[in-house]
Amino acid sequence: MGLLINTVINSLILSSMYILASLGFAFLFNMLRVFNLAHGAIYMIGGYIGYYFIVGMGMNHWFALFLATVIVAFFGVFLERFLFRRLKGDFNLNIMACVLIVVVLQTTVNIIVGDKTMAIPSFAEGVVRTGLFSVSNERIVTFTAGVILLGAAIWFVKYTKIGLQMQAIAQNRGGAILQGIDINRVSAIAFALGCGLAAIAGVFLGAYLRLSPYMGDLMLTKVVIIFMLAGVGSITGILITGFILGTLSSVLPVFISGAASDAVIIAIVIVILLIRPQGFFGYQVDM
Amino acid sequence: MTADNHKFLADKGSILKVCLTASLIIFLFLLPLFVGSPYYLHILLLTFIYTVASISLRTITISGQFPLAHAAFMGIGAYFSALAAKFWGWPPLLCILLSAFATMFIGMLVGYLFSRLRTLYYAIGSLFFGIGVIYIIYAFPCTGGYTGMMGIPRLFQSADKLPYYYFFLIVAVFSIAALYRFEHSHIGTILKAISQSHLVASSIGINEVWYRVLVNGVGCFFVGLIGAGYAHYNMAMSPTAFDFMATLWLCMYVLIGGITSFAGPIIGTFILFLLPEFVRGLQIYAPYFSAFLLFIVIFFMPKGLVSLPNLLKDYFLKRKEGGGISNVSGS
Numbered sequence: 196m197g198l199l200i201n202t203v204i205n206s207l208i209l210s211s212m213y214i215l216a217s218l219g220f221a222f223l224f225n226m227l228r229v230f231n232l233a234h235g236a237i238y239m240i241g242g243y244i245g246y247y248f249i250v251g252m253g254m255n256h257w258f259a260l261f262l263a264t265v266i267v268a269f270f271g272v273f274l275e276r277f278l279f280r281r282l283k284g285d286f287n288l289n290i291m292a293c294v295l296i297v298v299v300l301q302t303t304v305n306i307i308v309g310d311k312t313m314a315i316p317s318f319a320e321g322v323v324r325t326g327l328f329s330v331s332n333e334r335i336v337t338f339t340a341g342v343i344l345l346g347a348a349i350w351f352v353k354y355t356k357i358g359l360q361m362q363a364i365a366q367n368r369g370g371a372i373l374q375g376i377d378i379n380r381v382s383a384i385a386f387a388l389g390c391g392l393a394a395i396a397g398v399f400l401g402a403y404l405r406l407s408p409y410m411g412d413l414m415l416t417k418v419v420i421i422f423m424l425a426g427v428g429s430i431t432g433i434l435i436t437g438f439i440l441g442t443l444s445s446v447l448p449v450f451i452s453g454a455a456s457d458a459v460i461i462a463i464v465i466v467i468l469l470i471r472p473q474g475f476f477g478y479q480v481d482m
Numbered sequence: 483m484t485a486d487n488h489k490f491l492a493d494k495g496s497i498l499k500v501c502l503t504a505s506l507i508i509f510l511f512l513l514p515l516f517v518g519s520p521y522y523l524h525i526l527l528l529t530f531i532y533t534v535a536s537i538s539l540r541t542i543t544i545s546g547q548f549p550l551a552h553a554a555f556m557g558i559g560a561y562f563s564a565l566a567a568k569f570w571g572w573p574p575l576l577c578i579l580l581s582a583f584a585t586m587f588i589g590m591l592v593g594y595l596f597s598r599l600r601t602l603y604y605a606i607g608s609l610f611f612g613i614g615v616i617y618i619i620y621a622f623p624c625t626g627g628y629t630g631m632m633g634i635p636r637l638f639q640s641a642d643k644l645p646y647y648y649f650f651l652i653v654a655v656f657s658i659a660a661l662y663r664f665e666h667s668h669i670g671t672i673l674k675a676i677s678q679s680h681l682v683a684s685s686i687g688i689n690e691v692w693y694r695v696l697v698n699g700v701g702c703f704f705v706g707l708i709g710a711g712y713a714h715y716n717m718a719m720s721p722t723a724f725d726f727m728a729t730l731w732l733c734m735y736v737l738i739g740g741i742t743s744f745a746g747p748i749i750g751t752f753i754l755f756l757l758p759e760f761v762r763g764l765q766i767y768a769p770y771f772s773a774f775l776l777f778i779v780i781f782f783m784p785k786g787l788v789s790l791p792n793l794l795k796d797y798f799l800k801r802k803e804g805g806g807i808s809n810v811s812g813s
Contacts, residue, residue, distance in 0.1 A: 232730070281781070288780055290730075290737070292776075295773050298770075302770060416726070419606065452621065454621040455617075455621040458614055458618050458620075458621055461613055461614035465607060468606070468610065469607070472599050472607075473603075
């Protein structure tokens with residue numbers, strides 16, 4: 196019973212974090228056609244900045260989370276303004292730019308902290324015990340915060356003016372420009388939002404799992420899987436596929452070994468991609 | 483400009499190219515006479531290996547699709563050959579050849595499976611395939627899993643680098659020549675037609691699926707060959723040499739050199755492998771140097787390093803004409 200409950204909670208936490216990270220990735224691709232292979236590195240740098248504020252400067256966890264998010268969001272704006280805007284959607288150049296970012300960020304982190312793995316201290320101490328099972332407070336806090344942030348992000352995209360502008364650009368770029376939407380401003384906001392969401396996931400998972408300079412590579416795989424399964428142009432689809440992937444990747448390791456479960460997940464994803472290339476909820480892009 | 487004149491220029495250019503290529507090959511054959519240090523031979527050898535890998539990646543891209551699983555195919559070749567030599571005790575040379583064919587077979591199979599997918603979807607599908615290969619290597623105990631595989635039989639009995647240097651040089655020259663012929667053959671032209679418009683190509687009776695499968699097989703054959711050679715040279719390897727980042731670096735070699743030109747990946751690999759050696763004193767800061775190169779190429783040479791002569795020519799012509807519109811040569 197305890198195993199069951201913990202697996203369920205595990206899968207919920209992982210799902211919410213995967214969804215947070217993939218939402219940012221999806222914003223960038225849907226709007227700007229930037230296939231952001233640096234998303235994992237940005238997620239990683241978010242975790243490390245959070246670690247620095249919490250452990251190095253002894254800040255309150257939530258304030259550190261806020262600061263890390265804001266810093267990474269500004270970093271995203273900087274990237275948009277000085278890197279991606281100049282590449283004008285050229286796919287090859289975009290990939291090169293992403294590798295450039297990954298190399299710079301990973302090397303910087305490697306130089307500063309080295310190979311030693313570290314973990315952000317948990318957001319909450321203690322354990323909730325009931326008759327049948329026990330769940331650590333940290334998990335509950337992480338899950339609750341993840342769901343709240345997710346709701347906020349979805350609300351922002353669905354109901355605010357800028358969010359609607361983002362959706363308009365994702366649907367039809369030329370049409371959106373004709374309607375007078377300032378595409379540069381909205382792109383900058385999308386980058387800020389995408390990188391900020393990745394940083395939030397980085398801080399939470401840095402406390403929940405562990406920090407390492409290469410943790411982004413694994414996250415990138417998950418993010419790309421979730422995004423491709425949901426399809427280009429779909430935001431709600433991310434919620435569903437993220438939940439499915441989070442569940443699969445926390446339930447399967449209970450039965451088979453870690454690497455084998457990852458291989459099984461990848462196999463399932465490839466089969467789905469072959470049957471339905473545009474994903475469950477998306478449309479096919481030609482680029 | 484008359485047609486005759488044009489032909490003459492083209493001939494002059496191709497003679498120059500042949501002379502340059504021949505002198506480069508002779509130079510590389512004679513190089514061990516001057517470079518005695520095993521370390522530099524090792525670096526050169528790795529450069530040959532990755533040159534073949536990147537140029538076979540570029541060969542696949544002439545069909546218009548960009549696979550993101552090339553390092554994984556290299557891993558398939560390497561692990562197949564290593565397992566065959568280690569557990570079945572076959573001679574390494576035979577294993578290398580067999581694993582090249584095995585990789586070709588798997589490449590064609592994957593090409594057939596993914597023949598419905600195009601552009602972004604093909605890239606992502608092959609990316610997932612590459613990741614899956616790495617997970618499978620992790621999952622099976624006989625491959626050594628996360629720690630990697632050790633004790634792979636040597637290709638040559640001696641520990642000297644020299645025979646390996648010549649082996650890889652000959653393999654690289656052979657592979658590059660073969661891929662050059664392939665690209666400039668009838669099939670290469672058909673592949674370029676497919677990359678421009680698969681619909682038009684299909685309408686004139688080109689079997690798109692077959693040619694895409696074929697080019698996948700050719701590219702994977704050479705990368706499997708060189709991957710297997712790498713396994714028997716290194717004697718130990720870990721799956722991280724073939725993971726997604728390795729694939730991305732292969733793509734970087736191609737893109738930095740210039741994807742539009744056959745010489746691009748060769749130049750890109752040599753630059754990205756050899757230039758960081760000059761700044762080896764930087765140690766852990768060395769990746770910044772590669773990043774700097776990427777930065778330069780992204781912002782100043784979007785078509786890759788091969789476009790540098792043309793860019794310089796345009797720049798100086800522009801200056802000579804006092805900032806007027808540059809005279810595009812050959813027009």
